[in-house]
Amino acid sequence: MSDSPLPLATALHAPVLRWYAANARTLPWREPGAGAWAVMVSEFMLQQTPVARVLPAYETWMKRWPKPADLAAEAPGEAVRAWDRLGYPRRALRLHAAARAIVEQHGGEVPDRHDALLALPGVGTYTAAAIASFAFGQRHAVVDTNVRRVFARALTGTAQPSISPTAADQRLAVAALPDDEPTAARWAVATMELGALVCTARVPRCSDCPITGHCAWYLAGSPPYDGPPRRGQTYEGTDRQVRGRLLAVLRDATTPVPKATLDTCWPHHQQRERALHTLITDGLVDPLPHNHYRLPS
DNA sequence: CATTCGTGGTC
DNA sequence: TGACCAAGAAT
Numbered sequence: 001m002s003d004s005p006l007p008l009a010t011a012l013h014a015p016v017l018r019w020y021a022a023n024a025r026t027l028p029w030r031e032p033g034a035g036a037w038a039v040m041v042s043e044f045m046l047q048q049t050p051v052a053r054v055l056p057a058y059e060t061w062m063k064r065w066p067k068p069a070d071l072a073a074e075a076p077g078e079a080v081r082a083w084d085r086l087g088y089p090r091r092a093l094r095l096h097a098a099a100r101a102i103v104e105q106h107g108g109e110v111p112d113r114h115d116a117l118l119a120l121p122g123v124g125t126y127t128a129a130a131i132a133s134f135a136f137g138q139r140h141a142v143v144d145t146n147v148r149r150v151f152a153r154a155l156t157g158t159a160q161p162s163i164s165p166t167a168a169d170q171r172l173a174v175a176a177l178p179d180d181e182p183t184a185a186r187w188a189v190a191t192m193e194l195g196a197l198v199c200t201a202r203v204p205r206c207s208d209c210p211i212t213g214h215c216a217w218y219l220a221g222s223p224p225y226d227g228p229p230r231r232g233q234t235y236e237g238t239d240r241q242v243r244g245r246l247l248a249v250l251r252d253a254t255t256p257v258p259k260a261t262l263d264t265c266w267p268h269h270q271q272r273e274r275a276l277h278t279l280i281t282d283g284l285v286d287p288l289p290h291n292h293y294r295l296p297s
Numbered sequence: 298c299a300t301t302c303g304t305g306g307t308c
Numbered sequence: 309t310g311a312c313c314a315a316g317a318a319t
Contacts, residue, residue, distance in 0.1 A: 046315040053305070053314090087303030087314095094317080124317045144315045164298075165316090192315065201313060202308075232311055235303075244303050282302090 008155060009176035011214050013187060019210035020190030023197065027051070028058065029134075030189075036110035036135035037068055043127045043134075044095045049086045051196075057084050069108045071099040077295030080284060081251050089247060093283055093296075094122025112136045125170075129188075139184035141173035146195025147188075151176065153199060157216030159225040160201070242266045242275035250285060256292035 028034065029042035041061055045054040061082055065071040071079065076096045083092035098120040102110060110131065111117055117128035129140035148161035148169050155172060162169065178184045198205045212218045235241055245265040250257055266272040276293075279285040286296045 043315065048302090048314060048316060049304080050306075050314045085304060087305085088316090090302070091317085122317065126316060130315070142315090145313095146315065196315075230312085231299095233313085234311095238302095240301080240303055247303090278302095 006155075006172075006175040008214070012154060012176070012211050013178055013183070015210040015214075016190050016194060017183070017186055020186065020193055024190075024193055025051075025197070028055075028062075036112070036131060037066075038062060039135040040098075040110055040127075040131050041095065043130050044091050044098075044122060045086055047091060047127070048088060053086065057082070057086055065099075067108065068099040068102040068110065071096060072103040075295075075297045076283070077286070077297055080247070080295050084251070085248075089284055090282055091122060097121040098123065110135065112138075114138070114140060133185045133188045137182055137185045139177060139181045140188065141170060141177055142188040142192065143170055143173045144192060144195075146192045146199070147173060149201060150191050150195045150199045153204075153217035154211055154215045157220050158227075159217060159223060160227065160230075163228070163230055239271065239275050239278070242271055243279055246272075246276055246279060247284060250293060250295050253294065256288050256294045259291040259293065262293060 024030070027042075029038045031038075042054065042058055045058055045061075064082065065074070074096070076093055079092040079096040080089050083089050086092075101120055102108060106116070111120075112132065112135075114128050114132045117123050117131050118125070123131075126142065126144050129142045130144075132138040133140045133142050143165065145161070148165065151169070151172050152158045152161035155176070176187075178187050194209070198209050206212055206215075206218055206222070209215070209218070217223070242265070246262055249262060249265060262276065263272065266275070276285065280287055283296055286294050288294060
């Protein structure tokens with residue numbers, strides 16, 4: 001066993017891994033034979049959408065498109081339609097584009113290299129590391145909001161992580177990584193799961209936590225958050241709400257929708273026009289002749 | 298680095 | 309009850 005650059009983190013490895021072995025949720029994309037495509041689809045859906053709402057859409061999606069080539073053969077609009085109400089529908093478009101890139105550039109198989117994953121549409125630092133680690137068992141720092149929160153508390157001693165991911169977060173996660181590959185991969189998913197189930201944002205369940213004895217924040221008496229105010233996400237009246245309404249109509253339509261129908265979605269003309277325009281610009285809506293619209297073909 | 302981008306559940 | 313939160317990415 002070689003020395004870790006972060007002895008404090010090394011003390012967390014065994015209890016966190018033991019806790020995960022006993023408490024991990026059974027999720028379809030974690031089943032032994034799930035495969036990299038399953039992991040990839042789940043990661044796209046889980047970007048800012050809770051597990052409970054992802055599950056049904058995920059099952060439908062994987063049954064319909066069990067391989068990247070199956071999705072790549074479809075019109076992008078079908079991906080947007082199947083995305084249903086998961087939110088942020090550009091993710092559906094990006095997943096579809098990623099499937100086509102996988103077919104064209106990787107022989108239809110999800111690539112296993114981090115740099116190749118990162119080059120796919122909709123795959124950023126987190127998702128590339130997650131796929132490489134969860135699907136291929138590689139050693140990567142998988143830094144999502146759960147992991148940042150666990151480390152902020154256990155190692156830094158603050159109630160909440162920084163508002164946006166920082167280079168310091170990444171460095172800390174790299175330094176905390178176990179040395180050997182399979183252990184690092186289990187550690188990545190285990191720390192995420194601990195953040196999702198125990199070390200939660202609002203009211204952490206410290207009585208169920210396996211590392212309170214090592215947690216800097218807990219040992220300091222769980223001091224409250226004292227940083228800058230965290231910007232609340234307003235939604236009512238935003239362009240996002242208007243876009244959501246327009247797209248909901250188009251998702252449910254099997255034939256092109258006349259503009260007059262879309263006009264009933266929102267009272268303010270200017271904002272409605274802007275929302276429709278950005279949907280078209282984003283590739284989420286196709287304009288047709290005679291003022292009709294539909295999901296992209 | 299700050300903004301934009303959906304949707305719905307929770308306390 | 310409304311503010312906060314949820315496995316981020318792109319710009």
